[in-house]
Structures are given as C-alpha cells and as structure tokens.
Amino acid sequence: MDDKKSFWTTLPGILTGITSLITAIGGIITLFYQIGVIGNKDTSINKHSQETIQTQRIIEEGLSQLNQQELSQRHVELEKKLREMETKINEKERQLNQTGEMQVPYVNISGTWQGTGGLSYIINHSGNFVTVQEVNPIYGITAVGQGTINEQNIDVWYTTAMGTTGRAILKVSADGRQITGTITDQTMGISTPIALYR
Numbered sequence: 001m002d003d004k005k006s007f008w009t010t011l012p013g014i015l016t017g018i019t020s021l022i023t024a025i026g027g028i029i030t031l032f033y034q035i036g037v038i039g040n041k042d043t044s045i046n047k048h049s050q051e052t053i054q055t056q057r058i059i060e061e062g063l064s065q066l067n068q069q070e071l072s073q074r075h076v077e078l079e080k081k082l083r084e085m086e087t088k089i090n091e092k093e094r095q096l097n098q099t100g101e102m103q104v105p106y107v108n109i110s111g112t113w114q115g116t117g118g119l120s121y122i123i124n125h126s127g128n129f130v131t132v133q134e135v136n137p138i139y140g141i142t143a144v145g146q147g148t149i150n151e152q153n154i155d156v157w158y159t160t161a162m163g164t165t166g167r168a169i170l171k172v173s174a175d176g177r178q179i180t181g182t183i184t185d186q187t188m189g190i191s192t193p194i195a196l197y198r
Contacts, residue, residue: 107176
C-alpha cells in the first residue's frame with residue numbers, strides 16, 4: 001500500500017496554502033483600494049496623488065540625466081542659495097523686531113515634513129519668515145525656497161536642482177500637522193497640489 005500523502009494534506013502544505021491565500025487577498029484589497037473600489041471615494045485625493053506623482057516623475061527623469069558631478073554641483077549651489085535666503089530672512093527679522101512690526105505666528109512649522117514619493121521637506125520658521133529645503137531620497141536636495149507665513153497662509157518662492165523656479169501657495173491645518181496647497185513651476189508651467197504631514 002502506498003503511504004505517500006499529497007503535499008497539500010501535510011502541515012507545511014496547509015500553511016503554505018493559507019499564506020498564499022492571505023497574500024492574494026491582501027493584494028486584491030490593495031488593488032481595489034488604489035483604484036478606488038474600496039476605501040476613500042474622494043476622487044480629488046486620487047487625482048491629487050496622480051498629479052503629484054506625475055510631476056515628481058518628470059523632475060526625477062531630468063535629474064537622472066545629470067551625471068554625479070553635475071548633481072553635486074547643483075546641490076552645492078542650492079545649499080549656498082539656502083544660506084543666502086536664511087541670511088536675508090535673519091536681517092528682515094532683525095529689522096522687524098527693531099520696529100516692533102513682527103507678528104506672532106499662527107503655529108511654528110519648523111521641522112521635517114513628509115510628502116509623497118518619499119520626499120521630505122525641512123522647514124525653518126522664524127517669525128513671519130520660512131525657508132524650505134526639499135530632499136529626495138535618491139537625488140538629495142532637489143529644491144530650496146523662502147517665503148512668508150501669515151497666520152495659516154504660507155507663500156514660498158523656490159528654485160529647483162533642474163534650474164526651474166516656482167511658487168507654492170500653502171495653508172497650515174488648524175492642528176498644525178498638515179500643510180496643503182498648490183505648487184506652480186513657473187518655468188515648466190505645471191501646477192500640482194501638494195500635501196505635507198508631520
């Protein structure tokens with residue numbers, strides 16, 4: 001008599017089958033969530049994510065065409081520009097303090113904020129002024145900017161590693177944990193929504 005059992009009737013076979021089934025179900029749920037069948041039905045969020053990812057892809061394609069030396073040089077230039085921005089802001093802040101015109105900020109937004117696609121944003125906030133540094137996990141510093149904050153409203157002009165310039169019109173949430181708005185690249189003529197979290 002043949003005592004050979006089917007693989008699927010053994011304990012390892014059963015565990016393998018259950019694991020495969022759970023993985024398949026998880027994949028289907030993830031797919032349904034991403035295409036909006038389940039989960040958040042707000043199509044503006046899906047559209048927002050798609051537009052932001054598409055813009056990031058365009059920028060990353062441009063950065064990927066730079067060799068390491070060019071990219072390093074652009075990082076140095078962006079860091080220099082950021083230091084110049086911070087120096088100007090410190091001077092403006094000193095002048096406002098002397099005249100008593102400095103406004104109390106709505107909420108301090110200094111710190112590291114997370115965006116889409118692994119991007120992070122380092123924001124320095126002092127009085128009514130902000131500087132922003134965008135950091136890509138692959139390409140390093142990809143943009144720097146400076147601007148003002150008035151209560152919940154932020155207005156920042158920026159320069160990218162690709163040499164383009166733009167403006168970000170943003171708003172801080174009531175709890176100070178989210179920044180949303182629109183980024184408009186003046187050079188490429190592209191506007192995209194943005195959402196940052198901390």
